[in-house]
Amino acid sequence: MGLGRYMARRFLIAFTTLFVIVNVQFFIFQVVNPVDPVRLMIGPGFTPETRQMLIVLYGLDKPLFERYFIYIKNLYTFTFGISFLSRRPVIVDILSYLPNTLYLLGLAMIFRLLFGIISGLTAASKRGKRWDVTIVSIGLISWAMPAFILQLLFRFVFCSQLKWFPFGMMTSYPPPTAPLEYLKDLLYHTALPVTTMVAMGFGSWAFYTRNLLVGVLTEDYVLTARAKGIKERIIVWKHGFRVILPPIVTMIFLGLPGLITGAIITEYIFTWPGLGWWLVHSTMNADYPSVQAMFFIYSILMLLSNFLADLTYGYLDPRIRVGMRR
Amino acid sequence: MGSSMRRIKLKIMLSRIKGFWEEYRRNRIGIVGLAIILFFIITAFLAPVISPYNPTDKGLAVPLALPLWMKMFPKNQDLPSTQISEIDFTIAESNDYIDVEFTNYDPEICGFLETTTIRDWKVKYNGGPTDPLEIKLIWNFNYPYQSPPIIRQSFRWRVVDIRNIGYNIELSLVRWGNEPAEYSLWDSNFKKGTPEKSLKYKEDYIYGDWPRLVKISTDYEESLSRIAPQVGLKEGITSKSVLKEMFPEKGEYGLIMYVRLNPKSTNASCEIDIIDPEYVLLGSAHGILGTNHEGADILSRLIYGVKVSLSIGLIVAVISVVIGTFIGVVSGYVGGFVDEVNMRLVDLLLCLPIFPLLLALVLMFGRDLYLIMFLLALLSWMGLSRTVRSQVLSLREMAFVESAIASGATKGYILVKHIIPNITPLVFTSMMLSIPGAILSESSLSFLGFGDPKVMSWGRIINNAMNFGAFPRGAWWWIFSPAVAIMLLSAGFVFVSHALDQIINPRLRQRK
Numbered sequence: 001m002g003l004g005r006y007m008a009r010r011f012l013i014a015f016t017t018l019f020v021i022v023n024v025q026f027f028i029f030q031v032v033n034p035v036d037p038v039r040l041m042i043g044p045g046f047t048p049e050t051r052q053m054l055i056v057l058y059g060l061d062k063p064l065f066e067r068y069f070i071y072i073k074n075l076y077t078f079t080f081g082i083s084f085l086s087r088r089p090v091i092v093d094i095l096s097y098l099p100n101t102l103y104l105l106g107l108a109m110i111f112r113l114l115f116g117i118i119s120g121l122t123a124a125s126k127r128g129k130r131w132d133v134t135i136v137s138i139g140l141i142s143w144a145m146p147a148f149i150l151q152l153l154f155r156f157v158f159c160s161q162l163k164w165f166p167f168g169m170m171t172s173y174p175p176p177t178a179p180l181e182y183l184k185d186l187l188y189h190t191a192l193p194v195t196t197m198v199a200m201g202f203g204s205w206a207f208y209t210r211n212l213l214v215g216v217l218t219e220d221y222v223l224t225a226r227a228k229g230i231k232e233r234i235i236v237w238k239h240g241f242r243v244i245l246p247p248i249v250t251m252i253f254l255g256l257p258g259l260i261t262g263a264i265i266t267e268y269i270f271t272w273p274g275l276g277w278w279l280v281h282s283t284m285n286a287d288y289p290s291v292q293a294m295f296f297i298y299s300i301l302m303l304l305s306n307f308l309a310d311l312t313y314g315y316l317d318p319r320i321r322v323g324m325r326r
Numbered sequence: 327m328g329s330s331m332r333r334i335k336l337k338i339m340l341s342r343i344k345g346f347w348e349e350y351r352r353n354r355i356g357i358v359g360l361a362i363i364l365f366f367i368i369t370a371f372l373a374p375v376i377s378p379y380n381p382t383d384k385g386l387a388v389p390l391a392l393p394l395w396m397k398m399f400p401k402n403q404d405l406p407s408t409q410i411s412e413i414d415f416t417i418a419e420s421n422d423y424i425d426v427e428f429t430n431y432d433p434e435i436c437g438f439l440e441t442t443t444i445r446d447w448k449v450k451y452n453g454g455p456t457d458p459l460e461i462k463l464i465w466n467f468n469y470p471y472q473s474p475p476i477i478r479q480s481f482r483w484r485v486v487d488i489r490n491i492g493y494n495i496e497l498s499l500v501r502w503g504n505e506p507a508e509y510s511l512w513d514s515n516f517k518k519g520t521p522e523k524s525l526k527y528k529e530d531y532i533y534g535d536w537p538r539l540v541k542i543s544t545d546y547e548e549s550l551s552r553i554a555p556q557v558g559l560k561e562g563i564t565s566k567s568v569l570k571e572m573f574p575e576k577g578e579y580g581l582i583m584y585v586r587l588n589p590k591s592t593n594a595s596c597e598i599d600i601i602d603p604e605y606v607l608l609g610s611a612h613g614i615l616g617t618n619h620e621g622a623d624i625l626s627r628l629i630y631g632v633k634v635s636l637s638i639g640l641i642v643a644v645i646s647v648v649i650g651t652f653i654g655v656v657s658g659y660v661g662g663f664v665d666e667v668n669m670r671l672v673d674l675l676l677c678l679p680i681f682p683l684l685l686a687l688v689l690m691f692g693r694d695l696y697l698i699m700f701l702l703a704l705l706s707w708m709g710l711s712r713t714v715r716s717q718v719l720s721l722r723e724m725a726f727v728e729s730a731i732a733s734g735a736t737k738g739y740i741l742v743k744h745i746i747p748n749i750t751p752l753v754f755t756s757m758m759l760s761i762p763g764a765i766l767s768e769s770s771l772s773f774l775g776f777g778d779p780k781v782m783s784w785g786r787i788i789n790n791a792m793n794f795g796a797f798p799r800g801a802w803w804w805i806f807s808p809a810v811a812i813m814l815l816s817a818g819f820v821f822v823s824h825a826l827d828q829i830i831n832p833r834l835r836q837r838k
Contacts, residue, residue, distance in 0.1 A: 017677050024678075033690050140355075140824065146766050146816070148773065149809040152788070156805060160797040261681040268774055269792075280774055283685045291686055298679035306677065 010310055014303040021299045026071055029288050031064065037084055037286045058082065058289075071292070080293035085285050090293045093278065098297075100170055101274035105263055107190065108197035113252065115198060116205025123206060124213035125236050132210070139207025147200040147262060151269045154196050165192045168271035193270045197263075208251060212244040246312070253309035257302045349829050356825025362818030370633040377629040378613060381782050384620040387612035388475045390801045391621070394611045404576075406471035408609035413481070413581055415447065415463035415603065423454035424461050424587065429599075447600040449585050451491065456594075459587045466502075466580040467605070473573040474607050476545050476565050479511065479581065481603035482537035488596045492588035495598065497542065502578040509556045509572055511549065512542045537601050544569055581605060616803040618787075619794040627782050628807055634695070634783040635765050635815060642702045642764035647757045650707035651749070654714025659722065659741060669715070672708045680705050684767070688776045695778040698771060702764050710756050717749050751830040758823030762816030769812050784808035 038054050055061050058081075059070060074081045080090035123135035159167040166172065170189050176182050216222065217240055225235050264276030271277065275294065282290040350356055369376070379386060387408045396402045417426055427448050449461065483495060496513035500506070542549045544565040554563045557571035573579070585598060608621070615624040657668040687701055721727060721744070730740050771777050772785025775793075779786075787808040791797075796804045 013673075017674055020674055021677060028687070028690075035690050140820065141817075145813050146769070146809075148770070148788075149806075149813055152805055152809055156797060156800075156802060161800060257679065261679060264681060265770055265774070279682055280685065283682070283689055284775070286689070291682075295679060295682060295686075298682060299677060302677045302679060 007311065010307055014307050018299060018303055022072065022075060022296065025292060025295050026068060029292055030067060030071070033288070035286050037288055058084065074289075075292070075296050080296075081289040083282070083287055083290045085282055085287040085290065090289050093290060094275070094293060094297065097273060097275050097278045100272065101260075101263060101267070101276065104190065104193060104197075104267075104272060104274060105259055107194050108201065109252075109259065111194065111198040112201040112205055116202040117209050117248065119202070120206035120209025121213060121236055121241065123210040124217060124240070125232060127214055127217075135203075135206045135210055138203040139210070140203075142200050142203030145200070147196070148265050148269060150200050151193075151196045151266060154192055155269060158192060165189075170273060193266055193272055197266055201259075209244065209248065212247060213240050216240050216243050249312045250309045253305045253312065256305035257298070260298065260301060346829065350825060353825040353828060355821045356828075359818045359821025359823075359825060362814055363822065366632050366636060366815050366818065369629060370636050373629050373633060377626040379623040379626040381622070381627045381630040383626070384622045385608070386623050387609045387617045387621050389617065389619045389621050390796075390799055390804070391608075391610050391612040391617040393614055393616045393803050395614065397611055402611065404470075404472035405611040406474045406607055406609045407611050409605075409607040411467070411605050413465045413479070413603035413605050415465050415583060415600075417461070418464040418582070419460070419462035421459050421461050423451060424459055424585075425450035425452070426461060426463075446602065449598040449600070451587050451589070451597075452595045453593055454589065456589050456592065459589070461585050463583040463585075463600075464580055465582075465605075466578060468577070469573060469579050470576050472576075473566075473570045475569070475610050476543065476608040477569065478541065478543040478606040478608065479604065480539065480541045480606070482539050482599075482601040483514070484537040484599050484601075486597045486599070490590045490594040491596045492590070493596060493598060494584075494586040494588075495600075496584040496586070497540075498582050498584070499572065500580045500582055501572070502580065503575050507572075508582070509553055511553065512540060537599065615807045616801070618790060618801075618804050619796075624787070624804055624807055627787055628784070628811055630782055631784045631787065631808065631811070632815075634781055635768070635812070638695075638699055638702075638768045638783075639761040639765040639815075639819070642699050642706070642768075643757050643761040645699075645703035646707040646760055646764075647710060647753060649703070650710030650756075651714050651753050653707070654711035655718055655741070655745065655749070657711065658715040658718025659737075659745065665715070668711070672711055675705065675708050678705075681767075681770070684771060685774070685776055688771060693776060693778050695781050698768060698778065699764075702767050706760060706763065706767075710753070710760070713752065713756065714749055717752055718745055721745055721748050751826070755823050755826045755830060758819050758826060762819045765812065765816055765819075784812050 038051060038058075038060065059067065062070070070081075078091060080094070082088065083090045083093055086093055119135050123132040126132050155167065158165045166189055171182070171185050172189075176185050213236070217235075222235060222239050225239055226232075261276075263274065264279060266272065267274045267276040268280055275297075279291070279294050281287075282294070391408075392402060392405065394407060397405055397407075420426060425448075427450070429446050429448050447463065451459070479497060481497075485493065494513060494515055496510060498508050498510040500508045544550060544553065550563055550565065550568060553572070554560075554568050557568055559568060559571065583600065583603075585600075587596065612621075613623050613625050615628065618624055618627075653668050653672070657665040684698075684701055684705065688698060691697055724744075727740055727744055730744060735743075768777070768783065769785030769788075772783045773788050775789050777783055777786050777789070785808070788805060791801065791805045791808075796802075
């Protein structure tokens with residue numbers, strides 16, 4: 001019951017926030033926006049009639065009030081109107097780009113966590129030794145170093161100079177038809193962006209995990225466990241990792257939005273046909289229906305990740321779970 | 327009494343600062359960070375002095391010229407570096423009837439904006455026999471490199487007081503080596519489509535007093551089409567292939583200028599001025615960090631970019647820290663409704679997709695550096711205000727605050743004397759961290775092509791590099807020097823903030 005009410009409250013807050021964000025967006029994009037999208041759509045050779053036709057076609061002649069309701073309806077029914085740029089319903093574009101982004105990010109996230117947590121745990125259990133120092137320095141470097149530097153470097157060395165990896169897009173063109181061949185081709189194209197994302201991301205995870213675990217390993221109950229003669233590995237897993245899991249999971253969810261926006265630059269560098277690449281493209285071309293849709297999706301993802309972070313924290317941390325029951 | 331109090335306080339503060347510095351000095355990472363930041367600050371201030379060129383100068387060398395120090399490798403040993411010289415002619419063949427004098431034209435009279443000439447020439451003819459006459463001016467130079475990618479010559483000339491005479495001016499390049507050869511580069515009668523030496527004399531039109539500018543360059547099609555037949559090239563005519571034939575070896579070369587006159591009667595006269603002759607060899611190796619696609623010096627652009635990045639970092643960080651601290655302190659200290667409103671605002675802003683929003687706003691309201699700074703500051707204070715608020719909340723419950731309240735201190739007094747001093751270290755550390763954040767955000771924006779087009783920032787250099795073929799042509803110096811600069815500068819601030827954190831945060835201080 002306690003968890004249900006907690007969830008319901010969180011959900012309500014998230015929904016209200018989304019509503020406010022949607023309104024802010026409408027205000028920014030349709031009320032104060034000084035750019036005339038139609039002017040960007042048509043060339044100088046177009047007649048005023050064509051211009052008028054486009055304005056009517058995209059509903060830009062309707063009063064603001066009516067446009068607001070159309071906008072709200074479009075967002076909450078996930079249709080998002082028609083893109084100025086591709087002249088297709090925005091949802092079609094999104095559905096073609098979203099899986100690519102999710103695939104890239106999912107893969108990158110899994111490997112980041114895997115490498116990050118394992119090396120962080122190792123570093124903490126060997127505190128002060130060479131391994132620990134290495135992990136801490138890598139963490140600091142990847143914190144200070146903008147991700148795109150490594151990506152530029154990898155693209156330069158492995159794509160442009162050595163030509164070990166293909167550059168740009170997800171598959172060769174035309175993509176191979178046999179499923180096994182397709183998978184091979186896909187992985188071949190994925191390797192470089194994912195590697196760079198993992199290399200840039202895992203250091204901070206390792207750093208974070210290490211610092212959490214170092215704190216835990218100085219606790220009295222760890223001392224007790226050590227005194228009982230329990231193996232160090234078991235102490236790290238059972239007394240350490242279990243305790244630091246809630247903040248880690250929370251961080252995973254809280255880091256999701258950053259991961260998504262961070263992918264914009266990765267996708268731009270490797271011309272990966274994902275949401276981020278498309279966002280830059282449509283922002284550049286003042287394709288506001290698409291940009292609005294992207295904002296909506298990004299906001300939902302943000303809210304969702306915050307919501308999930310709250311939820312898992314509540315679920316994984318017994319102190320909070322008990323507190324909620326009360 | 328009051329003044330001695332103040333003196334004691336000052337002493338305490340000084341000893342505190344000294345103690346802090348003692349502790350900071352022992353932190354190696356912190357010192358490295360501080361050194362990096364100082365280096366960049368000095369660079370920013372000295373930019374006009376230490377930058378070898380103006381950042382807007384183009385055509386300083388060949389596009390994508392290698393850094394000069396790459397000549398240390400044997401493969402690049404003979405790469406030409408940029409040479410710009412005055413052509414210092416001497417008279418090789420004179421004629422009794424032609425007066426050749428050395429003058430130095432006043433740039434004002436010539437109407438030039440700038441001239442650097444050491445030698446201008448005046449060729450005068452005033453009556454004599456009616457045979458064709460010729461004089462020859464020559465300038466020799468040593469060419470110690472492999473064949474050059476582009477060479478240029480330029481000068482101005484004019485004819486005045488012309489009467490009953492035909493004239494012709496010709497510039498040619500001569501190779502003195504084992505197989506001497508002479509290539510005609512330009513002559514005053516040359517018309518496109520007549521590749522053979524067209525040495526007809528002409529007098530049909532004069533240019534009056536205004537000196538005409540002649541520019542000969544092996545990357546101009548007109549100059550190439552004249553030179554190519556002379557070296558026997560029929561196809562694959564590029565500046566490089568033609569110059570390979572013209573400069574097959576290191577050694578002595580020369581530029582010769584002929585002035586030929588063809589008087590039609592005994593009272594013929596004319597005066598020809600050759601002004602500001604210049605010879606430019608565009609090097610394939612240039613400067614410390616090479617050139618970009620326009621032949622602009624990358625090091626200079628980098629040096630001028632320091633100021634942009636530093637000021638963005640500092641200004642954005644200061645504004646956002648001020649906003650964040652203010653909101654945090656007010657929230658935590660006033661509490662109640664104000665706190666609720668503030669925290670909901672923070673929640674809301676944190677849920678906005680900041681980076682996409684920045685892209686959209688920048689494109690809508692103009693790509694202006696100040697706008698970008700303003701937006702960055704406005705969208706980056708939220709995290710700090712949360713931390714400050716929680717800090718203030720816990721400080722409010724501390725015993726020393728309670729005792730201050732008990733002894734009748736006002737809210738404002740407590741705020742100024744107890745709360746603010748206690749959150750200062752936190753605020754300062756987080757400011758150090760938000761500086762690289764702002765620098766990175768701006769460079770990401772410029773990098774995606776959303777930066778201020780009037781400002782040469784580091785991100786924009788990388789954006790240019792990506793858009794103008796640095797990757798396929800392997801111009802690593804163009805891509806990576808701004809990238810490394812960005813990294814170094816942000817690393818400096820991260821190091822300093824790390825060190826401050828170690829000193830200020832007692833939990834971290836214990837471990838050593």
